[in-house]
Amino acid sequence: MRTERANAKINAYLNVTARRENGYHDIVSIMQTVSVCDLVTVDFLPSLHTSIFLSASGNASMPTDCRNLAWRAAEAFLRRTEQSGTVRICLEKHIPMAAGLAGGSSDAAAVLRALNHLSPKKLSLDELCTLGATLGADVPFCIIGGGARVSGIGEKIEEIPSMPRAILVVACKGEGVSTPWAYGELDRKYDFFQERQPADDRPENLATLWKNGDLSASVKHFYNLFEQVVPTVQKDVDVVKSTMYRQGAVFSMMSGSGPSVFGIFEAMEEAERACTALREMGAVAFVCHPCEKYLV
Ligand code: ATP
Numbered sequence: 001m002r003t004e005r006a007n008a009k010i011n012a013y014l015n016v017t018a019r020r021e022n023g024y025h026d027i028v029s030i031m032q033t034v035s036v037c038d039l040v041t042v043d044f045l046p047s048l049h050t051s052i053f054l055s056a057s058g059n060a061s062m063p064t065d066c067r068n069l070a071w072r073a074a075e076a077f078l079r080r081t082e083q084s085g086t087v088r089i090c091l092e093k094h095i096p097m098a099a100g101l102a103g104g105s106s107d108a109a110a111v112l113r114a115l116n117h118l119s120p121k122k123l124s125l126d127e128l129c130t131l132g133a134t135l136g137a138d139v140p141f142c143i144i145g146g147g148a149r150v151s152g153i154g155e156k157i158e159e160i161p162s163m164p165r166a167i168l169v170v171a172c173k174g175e176g177v178s179t180p181w182a183y184g185e186l187d188r189k190y191d192f193f194q195e196r197q198p199a200d201d202r203p204e205n206l207a208t209l210w211k212n213g214d215l216s217a218s219v220k221h222f223y224n225l226f227e228q229v230v231p232t233v234q235k236d237v238d239v240v241k242s243t244m245y246r247q248g249a250v251f252s253m254m255s256g257s258g259p260s261v262f263g264i265f266e267a268m269e270e271a272e273r274a275c276t277a278l279r280e281m282g283a284v285a286f287v288c289h290p291c292e293k294y295l296v
Helices: 069-080 103-118 125-133 139-144 179-189 202-211 215-221 236-246 268-280
Strands: 002-019 025-046 051-057 085-092 147-151 156-160 167-172 251-254 261-265 284-288
Touching: 002 103, 002 139, 002 167, 002 179, 002 202, 002 215, 025 103, 025 167, 025 202, 025 284, 051 069, 069 085, 069 103, 069 125, 085 103, 103 125, 103 139, 125 139, 139 147, 139 156, 147 202, 156 202, 167 236, 167 268, 202 215, 236 251, 236 261, 236 268, 261 268, 268 284
Parallel strands: 051 085
Antiparallel strands: 002 025, 025 085, 025 147, 147 156, 167 261, 167 284, 251 261
16 A cells, blocks of 8 residues: 655646647646645555546545546556556545646546556656656646646656745635636637747746745746636636735736636745635635655
């Protein structure tokens, strides 16, 4: 039996550079895992037939069958390594769902890491990430964690130094956002996806400043293209952001396709006060910090 942390991710930078003929989008993103996490416990017993059992606590609405990405990860791992057996997965959910925090992808990545540890047949990190990409665009990053420049449809990962030590608040209020819907809104707004967009230098600036430990200078290079479409429909995004600023955040931005928002604070007391204020408004809110990559 093995228990893995499945950390949420935030995007310090997220741009969409092109749309492929198959409808997939090319992105450039700086992703960072944060300490808000689900706990994923996996047990594997090789045998002649495959059975996968999944139980979950912390979120009653989550599917516990083959619609769950963690379930699909176990199935994909066994198929790829040509094994059969009984896999038991227990998910303790803390990451809000459909929030732009990659909760499902992180659970799937944790199952892959756990099975690779437990199984007699192992995959290399590259093979594990290639398998992860078949499950979802964010899964390869979630296998590795820490800080990374992510491009392509999510499969190209270049590790960068993690975000310097920071006091973060991650909060989510209101209805979840479907990632395909958010991409659809961008498609409607920008026909420039027909043409590949020129690269900008903010991701490289972020990587350099994080390497130098300079979080405050890096903040002006943070960017999320989805902020141009999601908050107009999901009004709670701006409500959460303005609450963060009112409580002393030095910076706040939506993560991924939303509606979750993160804020950077200089003092723990301010971060805790922001969490209290956000919870009183009905948001789910956590004080957290950036994490280093997993030991895979
Ligand atoms: P992303 O940014 O990668 O799209 P997200 O954080 O916006 O992810 P998730 O929390 O991964 O969204 O959930 C998206 C949908 O995936 C949910 O509506 C849920 O039905 C489904 N899902 C499948 N497996 C899981 C899982 N293990 N945890 C959460 N959601 C899951």
